[in-house]
Amino acid sequence: MSSKLYPAGRQLFLGGLAIAVAGAILFSAKAIVAKLIYRYPVDAVMLITFRMLFSLPLFAAVALWKARSETPLSNRDRARIVVLGLIGYYLSSFLDFLGLQYISAGLERLILFLTPSFVLLMSFLFYRRRVTWLEWAALLISYLGTVLVFLHDVRLGGANIGLGSTLVLGAAISYALYLMLSGELVSRVGAMRLVAYAMCVSCVACIVQFMVLRPWPVLLQQSAPVYGLSMINAVFCTVLPVFLTMIAVARIGPATAAQAGMVGPVSTLFLGALILDEPVTAIQLTGTSLVLVGIYLISKKKT
Incomplete structure (x- = not known):
């Protein structure tokens, strides 16, 4: 391959690609972990609270580091x-975990993977961005x-497949809106700083939600597997x-990192x-392939 494809060297590129793939697999695995947690008497409110409660110290540490090492933000930012x-x-996370109570992990990941297409549609509707025939086809x-x-999952059964899919669809649209609104702020604040701050806000919101909806001592009354899976x-x-x-984005760029993320579904x-004994059928493989092809075409156009 030409050295132009790897300006920092082939090993650096392959290392960045491996990091992007690992990140995509780990992030996608949250649906699997959530399904395992739902085998215990835990609802979406408690699930997301544990997730954010255990995440908060790590994101808060990064946020404090960034706050001390960089210029203060304006009140508007x-x-x-x-x-x-x-x-x-x-x-987005709350709707996602609500939906996962009713649909398979595979369908959840496919719906969430439509997020780039929603960003494209929002750009067309609100910013009058030109959409090519290739992108419409994608x-x-x-x-x-x-x-x-x-349709495959509906045929197999499950009265609430429509409800679960709608909730996860709402999660995908919500996250697409976040991506649309964060574009200008990322360039000014920085990706790591923005993510750390935004995650701290989300963590606090989830914890406050739990305190309003549930008695807090319930957090201390769960079984060991719930705590362990929530930590994971x-x-x-x-x-x-x-x-x-x-x-990965810093090493190989956002476009390549996004394409590596296609391993997620x-x-x-x-x-x-493997873990949940969910069936893998020819229809699921065909549907997954179609989604991957469509998102790949969109990502290629953006480059």
């Missing part, structure tokens, strides 16, 4: 970060793949993939089969 934290990580292919898997969900499926993705499908 602080307000924007609060809004972004509530939209992108609190609302959107159609992606949505066709998701509908195929959705926080550290390995939340904090670690966030920073792995940022490292595939890894979730097979992890679901």
Whole structure:
């Protein structure tokens, strides 16, 4: 291959690619961990509270480091970060975990993977961005793949498949809105600083929500597996993939890192089969392939 593809060297590129793939697999695995936690008497409110409660010290440490080493933010930027934290990580995560109570991990990951297409549609609707025929075709292919898997899951049973899919769809749209609104702020504040601050906002919102809806002593009355799985969900499926993705973006660029993230739906499908005994059928593989092709075409156009 040409050295132009690897300006910092082949090993650096492959290392960055491996980091991006690892981050995508770990982040996608949160659906698997959530499904395991739901086997115990835990609802979405408690699940997301434990996730954020265990994540908060790590994100807070990064936030304090950034606050001390960089210039203070304006009040306007602080307000924007609060809004972004509530939209992108609190609302999106909560809707996602609510939906996971009703649908398979594989379908959840496919719906969330439509986020780039929602960003494209929002750009078209609100910013009058020109969308090419290739991008329209990519959107159609992606949505066709998701509908195929959705109909497959409905046929297999489950009265609340529609409800769960709608909730996860709301999570994808919410996160797409976060990406749209954070564009200008990222360049001014920095990706790591923005993520750390926004995640702290989200963590606090989730904890406050729990205190309003549930008696706090319940947090101390769970079984050991719930605590263990929640810790895995926080550290390995939340904090670690966030920073792995940022490292990968710094090494290989956002476009390549995004394409590496396409391993997510595939890894979730097979992890679901391996750990949760979710079926892997020809229809699911076909639908997943269609979604991956559609998102790949979109990502290629952006480059």
